[in-house]
Amino acid sequence: MYMMDLPLYGTKNASAGLPSHKKDRILPLQRLLLQKECSCRELAKAYLSAAEKSPLNAYVLLTAEKALETADRVDQRIAKGETLASLEGIPMALKDNLSTEGIPTTCCSKMLKEYIPVYDATAWKLLKEQNALLLGKANMDEFAMGSTCETSCFGSTLNPYGKDRVPGGSSGGSAAAVASGLAAYSLGTDTGGSIRQPASFCGLVGIKPTYGAVSRYGLIAHASSFDQIGPMAASAMDAAIVLDSIAKPDPMDPTCTGAPSSAVKALGTSLKGIRIGILREGFQGSRQEIRDAVLKTAKVLERMGAHTEECSVPLLTEGLQIYYVLACAEASSNLGRYDGIRYGYTPAPKEEEGWRERILRARSEGFGREVKRRILLGTFVLSAGYYDAFYRKAQALRRSLTQQLKSALESFDCLLLPTTSTAAFPLGMLGSDAVENFEADFCTVAANCAGLPALSFPCGITLEGLPIGAQLIGKAFGEPLLLNLAWQYEEASSPVPMPPVFAEKTAGGVSLGKLGL
Amino acid sequence: MENWACEYEMVAGLETHAELSTATKIFCGCSTAFGGAPNTHCCPVCMGMPGSLPKLNQKVVEFAVLAGLATHCRINLYSRMDRKNYCYPDLPKAYQITQFEHPICENGWIRLQNGRKIRIRRIHIEEDAGKLLHEGESIRIDYNRCGVPLIEIVTEPDIRSPEEAREYVEELQKILRYLGVSDGRMQEGSLRCDVNLSVRRQGETDFGERTEIKNMNSLSNMVKAMEYETRRQISLLEKDTPILRETLRYNVEKGKTESMRGKEGADDYRYFPEPDLPPVILTEKDIASIRQALPELPEEKYQRYTEKYHIPPSDTRLLIKYRSVAEYFEKAAHGLQNVKTAANWILGPIFARIPTEAEKERFAPAVSPIQLRELLQLLESGKIPLQPAKQILEKMLDTGESCGRFITKEQLSPLSEDVLREACQDAIRQLPQAAEDYKNGKTKALKALLGMVMRSTKGRAPAKDAEKYLMQYLE
């Protein structure tokens, strides 16, 4: 898919070269490269230098050498006048649970601190083949377990909108990097809300695709029937461009069928006749500000021709229990392999210590507290005597919840609810209370349970200046419709302001920060 | 059997694992070939590297269905993979992908010679683990075998003697080899049997407490282990000592079963459906097309050879023991009237040259089935009499050449009537005593005269015609 194929977006400002109220970054950056206003190398250096200086701790590893090699390759192709691929030369970050051959992939856990994969995740490979400019690996909650990015073994990431606030989790680093201008877009992963919640806390567009749209091959598994990889970007257009590149069928993943149609091609479609269900149970527990912002969003979409009406999915309120039982069960099994024999952390051997004792020590020292909690819960719900009451029951309820969502989606094209019931909370607030930690995922887990696509887009800002996210849940493979709704919303509303710490970067004399790039 | 057999009954069920003869592993494209350098048939999938995902090999499903069809199982249109979670250094993912709740085949049987059916409860597919090599205090691990596809065949506790167990395994091996689905060799580890054994008083319907015997590497050791364990359990019962449900291994040197230490209590495997794999869905059409690929099975051949060709049961069993022998026989006998001769010659002179079981299984005699058939046709048409034909066969087996090489033109061309009559008259003249005896009623004396005719015509005389003329002249 080439740049020229993409539809021009509506504002006249764009063609006049003036900053658009749209927050697109991919097309403008490629334009800069093609118009030779800066070289790809200069671009790479500007981003890398900003990332090095940033106090946000969004990156756990910067891959400067490889980035410059890629940048040089792109510059050569530009010099030869070759057509660029849609994401070619665009600076980006990868969440550190996506396998990158030859580059450490740690899941921000002591257990994998030294682990270097010998193969690439398919989603990354698809971007690598386009000469995507990988700047580094982004911080995350350990093994993607958490909603604040505080369980990382590399320390927390800070929210660009409030330095004492969390960026959300588990894709906290991916969100902070994009929101603060340290990457044009990033790939995150979402098991119970880990793309959408940080996107919401950081004023980004984040989409969890339909289960099976994007290959999971190479994604270090948390919960196999819930995990999906998805883009986190500053605008709906950017998210759509990235999604189109990664939502391809993959023979290495039997659960992946790819996306049947292009998201980018759907942008700009009229909203006339689109039916949006306002999901009543999703608003439970939401702060007033959040509730108001999301309902206002509904009104904006109505003015553009959509029809909104309240709807109900009663089992939504049990989503958390269903999710935690099943996700922890799968996670406890997926994390069994970390025993320090073939890869990963193992402590120095003790005298007369057999393999079993050594494995116990490796896992106990290598895993953090949240990970251990979830492994224990998962082991418990699968164990003899409890399997029926917990796991089997949760499976059945998952089917029921899915059925309810799909029924609702027979009367509506998508469902609207908040992404989170609050805006970004302070660091250290979600303390050690396990159950309280779970509740942060209230609005997001249902889409993972049902395998349906769900998107978060910024729809307002709190009095404290923190972004608010609205969430759309769609029918299976309905990503194009969701992204179009977000794009149309962007057309009709003023954007959420940039965070004060948005990185100043200069490349080839162009002040990228000022352009919002 | 033994003196206890009157009072007690042994009850056993077998769980057999067979390695499938696919080219690649069950969930990835690595080779299943035996004997590669350690850790050279490995990839992210079979190594369980973080982020890897399994993908089921189509041939594994086909082979499992073939095994199920050949043992009269119901093939389940819906079956599913499950995770069996436990920690061991030879298991990279800390779980084995197997089928627990919904196996692919169920409710079949294998019939023994004594007519009894051993019911098969289920056949399911699963992956093999790696190999541990113990060297002093260290363990070295080779993951080449990890991910090799297995089928597990579980019987009901229908077996009533160690000999029945042996026969069951031999029948199963035969079937698996006929299908080309597995080599089924215990010594090489491509067939592994675990036995669940208990005893009870004759006439009892409840089952006694059972023990599990694992890791027997040959059929004869399995039989010995079962015999020992049966005696052990009986002697415990006689002393009113309860039998512990435990896992045992058979110690070959000591000739006894002993507890496998370190298997602490039953592991809780926490089975749950494998989320990375879709269910295995088959249609009736899929099964029908796999059924087309079924070769004629040993029991079908047994029927056909004994009933249609009237080959004695013991000979039939020898012919059908290996598919290669059966197919050789069928090719050689094709179109012949006297199929029995083909059978006899294979089991006699040809088998004599192929003494070992391994060679019989490969079955590649110096003479091809077509060459054999050629000779048999000449025998049948009367062109060559029996003894010379047998001699020619030996020469063919010596050299691998066709019979044409060893038959002279003269031998092939039919004897003229005149020459035959003359030979008969000569024989009567040369053996006057025999001629006299015959005229006096000793019909057996004809044989001596016939023999003389054969010798003088170098075996070319057709026996019936010679007899006719001799009798004429002796009137």
Place this chain on the structure above:
Amino acid sequence: MLIPEEWSRLLSLANLSLSEEEKLSLRADLEAMVAFAEKLGDFSYPETEKDTSTQSSSELRPDILAPSLKQEVVLQNAPEKDEAFFLTRGKF
């Protein structure tokens, strides 16, 4: 809620060994999580055990060889190894 034997069995199944202090706090965590999950019991649900997914056929791969990794690549991340094998210690 969980008796001590069940608790230590759980740790053994999960392959985790914990310090006394960790045991105390994680045990409390687990019990809270279990109480939370027990809310599932309030619901009745349809008894459909079989996976009624929309997939009509399974995704199977053909039995064709694909290249394996080189031995040194397989062993690359192993903390303990000799030339060709992964190493661990025997049971004591």
